[in-house]
Structures are given as structure tokens and as C-alpha cells.
Amino acid sequence: MGGFDICDTASDGRGCARLELLVGRAYGRVIIQDHNYSMKAVWLEDNKLSYRTDAPMIEPGPQEALVKISLAGICATDLELIKGYYPYCGIAGHEFVGSIVQAPDQPERVGERVVGEINISCGVCPTCLAGRRSHCPRRTVMGIVNRQGAFAEYVCLPLANLIRVPDTVSDDAAVFVEPLAAALEIRKQIPITAADRVLVLGAGRLGQLIARSLIPTGCHLKVAARYEKQQRLLAQNNVHIIVEQAISENAFDIVIEATGSPEGFFLAQKAVRPRGTLVLKSTYRGDIQVNLSSIVVDELTLVGSRCGPFMPALALLESGRVDPTGLIDARYPLDKALEAFDHAAQAGILKVILEVA
Numbered sequence: 001m002g003g004f005d006i007c008d009t010a011s012d013g014r015g016c017a018r019l020e021l022l023v024g025r026a027y028g029r030v031i032i033q034d035h036n037y038s039m040k041a042v043w044l045e046d047n048k049l050s051y052r053t054d055a056p057m058i059e060p061g062p063q064e065a066l067v068k069i070s071l072a073g074i075c076a077t078d079l080e081l082i083k084g085y086y087p088y089c090g091i092a093g094h095e096f097v098g099s100i101v102q103a104p105d106q107p108e109r110v111g112e113r114v115v116g117e118i119n120i121s122c123g124v125c126p127t128c129l130a131g132r133r134s135h136c137p138r139r140t141v142m143g144i145v146n147r148q149g150a151f152a153e154y155v156c157l158p159l160a161n162l163i164r165v166p167d168t169v170s171d172d173a174a175v176f177v178e179p180l181a182a183a184l185e186i187r188k189q190i191p192i193t194a195a196d197r198v199l200v201l202g203a204g205r206l207g208q209l210i211a212r213s214l215i216p217t218g219c220h221l222k223v224a225a226r227y228e229k230q231q232r233l234l235a236q237n238n239v240h241i242i243v244e245q246a247i248s249e250n251a252f253d254i255v256i257e258a259t260g261s262p263e264g265f266f267l268a269q270k271a272v273r274p275r276g277t278l279v280l281k282s283t284y285r286g287d288i289q290v291n292l293s294s295i296v297v298d299e300l301t302l303v304g305s306r307c308g309p310f311m312p313a314l315a316l317l318e319s320g321r322v323d324p325t326g327l328i329d330a331r332y333p334l335d336k337a338l339e340a341f342d343h344a345a346q347a348g349i350l351k352v353i354l355e356v357a
């Protein structure tokens with residue numbers, strides 16, 4: 001297969017490179033001479049989604065693999081991207097499970113069923129060398145920052161980002177690895193013990209996974225859930241539910257804010273005790289006004305929390321101690337992706353899955 005590099009000046013002048021050129025720039029190489037095969041993909045541009053059948057086929061660069069996507073999950077970040085949370089232009093999506101179909105540098109990996117770490121870091125800058133690769137200033141992030149995403153028939157990722165899925169973990173469970181890893185990041189950042197009173201605000205896609213990931217700590221866990229289905233799923237996992245009106249002031253050692261709303265932040269600040277820890281697990285659209293003095297006076301610890309480790313998340317799925325498949329509310333084929341997004345944006349809807357292959 002032939003390909004060629006495209007220079008960095010590829011842009012149509014509207015702040016968004018044309019489809020062919022953007023994909024080319026992200027990957028270095030695109031099969032352009034041979035237009036016999038285009039792939040299907042969900043394209044985001046100017047905060048609008050479209051389903052396209054003319055995305056150019058890609059091929060892996062050095063130390064990369066071509067992955068055929070089986071399932072992809074729609075998450076809150078994707079919905080926020082449409083609202084303009086980050087000026088991304090390109091193929092969206094970052095939660096997936098698929099199979100390696102090409103790996104020129106490690107052909108023995110062809111056929112592996114994999115999930116993929118979404119941050120692609122340079123590996124050589126001081127931040128990477130210090131072990132903070134997910135904060136590499138030169139990183140790209142699949143489907144979010146300068147890197148083609150998973151809502152497509154194929155995606156290319158570095159081989160180092162692709163992790164084999166154990167045979168006992170189904171595709172339906174594996175597609176949750178990325179958000180489950182993000183949930184587990186909290187336990188990596190702060191110690192949570194059986195003595196801690198922990199409140200999770202928000203019982204949507206992420207809040208549900210956070211609650212499940214905290215059960216093994218044995219902590220005194222309460223989750224604020226508004227919708228009947230959210231409450232039922234938590235009850236099935238023996239998680240205590242609390243209504244927002246019943247949340248008392250200063251009643252929790254640790255509060256995890258997973259609503260991404262200003263109201264959620266203020267409630268979290270009220271619920272945490274002095275010298276307690278407030279974990280912010282959602283991004284907030286726009287700015288929110290916070291009384292910082294009260295954080296100083298109460299000597300709160302604020303912890304921002306983003307992506308997490310894939311291996312412990314896969315291990316948790318393999319052990320059967322966390323089964324996220326009950327969170328799937330709907331499944332759509334890739335060509336019905338726009339309907340799938342409308343469905344995922346409805347209040348109280350948990351996970352909507354795209355079936356690609």
C-alpha cells in the first residue's frame with residue numbers, strides 16, 4: 001500500500017483542516033492515490049456531527065497498528081464536544097474495543113482483541129520522562145485533541161497504547177474500560193479506606209462506574225441519584241442512595257463531584273467536612289464562581305481527576321467484581337450514529353453503544 005506525508009500547512013483557513021488533510025496530518029500517512037476504499041465515520045466539525053462514508057482509509061505509521069472497531073461508546077465528553085467544550089474537528093470517539101488487523105512492526109499482534117489508552121504522548125519530553133505521560137504537553141488525545149477517534153470502521157494507535165482484552169471479558173464489558181479506568185483514577189490519587197464516609201454526586205454514566213469502583217474499598221458510600229433506573233442499578237449493587245435534599249452539611253470525608261454542573265459543585269462543597277477532600281471528576285462548561293475563602297477556611301483538599309490506568313480496570317472486569325454491562329441503554333449501528341447521539345443526550349440515559357462491526 002502506498003501513502004505519502006502531508007505537510008503541516010493543510011488547512012482550509014476556517015480553523016479546521018479538510019477531512020483528508022486532517023487525518024493525514026494526525027497520522028502522517030493516508031492512502032490517497034488509491035481511493036478505492038473509503039471508510040465510514042462520524043465526523044465532527046463546527047460543533048456539528050455528520051455521518052460520512054467518504055473518510056479516507058488510513059494505514060499505520062511506525063510502531064502503530066490499524067484496529068478494526070467492533071463497539072464504541074458515547075460518553076459525556078463526546079456530548080460536550082458537540083456543545084463546543086473543546087474546538088475539535090475530525091472523527092470523534094475514544095471508548096472502543098476492536099481487533100488489530102495490521103501491525104507492520106509487530107505482526108504477531110494481528111488478531112488481538114484490544115482496547116486503547118486514549119492519550120498519545122511523545123515519550124521523550126521532561127513530563128513524559130518524569131512518568132506523567134497523560135500530561136505530555138505534546139500529547140494528542142484520540143477523538144478529542146488532534147487525533148482521529150473511534151467512531152469509524154478503523155483507527156490507528158501506537159502499539160504501546162493497545163492492551164489485549166482477556167478472553168473472559170466480553171466486548172460489551174470491554175467498551176467500558178476507559179471510563180472505568182477514569183473512575184479508578186480516584187483511588188490512585190487519594191487513599192480511600194473503610195473508615196471514610198464518601199458521597200458521589202451524580203449517578204450517570206461515570207457516577208455509576210465510580211460507585212462500583214469504590215465498593216471494594218469498604219467505605220461508607222452514598223450516591224445521589226435522581227432517576228429511577230440509576231437508583232435501581234445502584235440498589236442492585238447494594239449501594240446506598242441518598243436524595244439531594246437529605247445531604248447534610250459537613251457530613252462526608254470525601255465528596256466526588258460527577259455532575260459537571262455548578263449546582264453539583266456547590267452541593268459538594270457544602271457536604272464535605274472541614275479538612276475533607278473534594279474530588280472533581282467532571283469538566284465544567286464555562287466558568288463557575290466559587291467562594292475560595294471558604295475553601296481556605298475549611299482547609300479543603302481539591303483534587304482534579306481525569307484519565308486513569310487501563311490494566312487495573314481490565315483486571316476488575318476480568319475478576320467479575322465490576323459488571324458494567326447493565327449500564328447499556330441502547331445500541332445503534334454506525335450509520336445511525338446521529339440518532340444514537342440524540343438518545344445519549346437525553347436526561348437519565350446511561351450508555352449508548354455504536355455497533356461498528
Ligand SMILES: [Zn+2]
Nearest residue numbers: 075077095179
Ligand atoms: Zn469517555
Ligand SMILES: [Zn+2]
Nearest residue numbers: 122125128136
Ligand atoms: Zn511528552
